[in-house]
Amino acid sequence: MKTPGLFKQCGCRDAGTRQRLRARCPRIGERGHGTWYYRCYIRDMLGESVQISHGGYRTLTEARQARTAVQAESREQYAGRTWTIARWLTYWLTTRTAIRPTTHAIYTRHVHQFLIPAIGYLRLTELTSRHLTAMFAELAAGTTTTGLPRSPATLQRIRATLRAAYNAAIREGMITDNPARRVEIPAGRRPQAVVWTEGRVEDWRTDGARPSVAVWTPAQLTEFLEFVADDPLYPLWWLIALRGLRRGEAAGLRWEDLDLNNRQLTTTNQRTTAGYQIIEGPPKSAASRRTIALDRRTVAVLRDHLRHQRAHYLLTGRSWRTSGYVFTRPDGQPFHPNYFTKRLGFRTGLCGLPPARPAWRTPPAPISRPFRTSSGTPASWSPPTPTPACYPQHSTRPPRRQPGSS
Template structure:
């Protein structure tokens, strides 16, 4: 360890410290230097913090943030799901590497991280402007977890305060009247049953795309969400949902009838296609039985909103509509949490609903009312 001083213009004395780091894989000596401290005591305190932060780090010869993050991603292929890893990869690529990727990892301290967050909040969006505090908080959560894995424990790092919500957690939410108008307009459409599941049961896009008839019990009125079809990078993957996303959803008589009619139409298509039909048991598929590309549902949903003359919301916001309708009708939070497959009740409470005033079956009956009323 080296503590020293130097003078700047005006005769003012400032202090610095130097830490010798382990020799890199290339055999070269490495050091971590910081300067600009107002006293020797301040420099010593910063040096102690740096030793704690970097003492257990195993930094490669390149040592840059970009290289170390790439190495971490490669290692985590062993134990992190592909979709989650792809999200981490995109987060690093868009928000971290462009700003601090060229820095040496051992030279990253809380000041560097705070500057990164400030930059993202003011000028971090791809199309100009700043990112939301929520997005930067996500960057903070993933980045600090990654640095800790790499042996870098930075204390005192602050994250942006949560954004103040004036909408009580509502995002793109339809009124009951808008939901009924949308469903009534598409009553004869080929994807009507998919849209009904999204609005009435709050199913996600990947859950709709991966749903198979073997997981639909129409006699009992239950849909089992045990599989999803989603995108990771540039390829489609199919996998079991994680955690509490794997669930059983109760559906009411009207939703059961919708699915029965959908199955009858699909059986007619199968008979007409004959040998060219590939029966892979998907509830929602093309005329030849092959599953849809996941983004197909997203694109068709936007067109469906425009055609029905209702506000254009994203497909995922059908979950918000379902959750908010349930909460407004008095369905308890824990029931909606189970129905939507949230691991944390706080997600249901803060992100999806705004009213928390009797059972899972009651929730199904309340949401099913939208189908009953538009069908008459």
């Protein structure tokens, strides 16, 4: 008597075609010949019907018990036992809709560049801390795209991504353990900023040696501001250096955020990047949403910049598109934030000053603190290349300024 969903097969082959006979074998009814299989349908975690077929059982009773156990599993348990890490991570990324785009970009990079190539072939329940120890050892031995060793901080962030993904699988009821919590990774030490003293500058000019984080002296800042006094983005360098604006805050600064009569600047908007994509919105934290007092010299610099922007609008006419941003391209639209990083590096090189950050990181603002993205993390950038000025050379240009004047 046949039982639906339970059947017997063997590995015998046809003498002529060499194809497996499976259930068509004439000896299939003999005791001990072939093994038992089961076939059933269940709904997976996404609600789709999935056919399951498994065999190798010695008796009909064993096959029936195995089928019953599978049918008794929840959708989530079945997915946890059968889904690969690659499939889960890919699905998990699609569910991360409430996080910031920059965070989602970091997760995506970690998943596709590191996690899936290393452990994506494993089932969710197969991952152990030994797999992760081997993976992170291999990552630590490798280098970045610029040829530099990966820092412990990078490894910690990759582990944080995997830990978040596995915690989500636990909440879904797919698994019960998170091996990413047990793997040990050396803690990275935050580099201490040093000042570009005369000795360090001499070493840098001689053999290119430079500290991991170095900032300019007041004299070097003055030299830089004097050198870029005729740069159309002079007000940008002034605000970043002397008022502590982050790159994203400067890129997203609008004239409506400035109250020049009362000498105030409010950081209500920022333009950051996720990869090369621009993400615009309010600052991330309450501490970033702040009002900055402006001195009279800064107000004069900004008023002068506004006059030149209006003069350029009159020169360009219809080609100008009003955007309301303080720092704009020749067509009136805001710059890509990466442009500021590239141009700062380019102007620093022309000035002959030492870099205030390694070439693979965003240079810091002199003296006060590193020039960082609005999320507080250094932004990656390409080697600086010469770029055209914000305004055409024949248009009005800001007069040369004396940085120390008030």
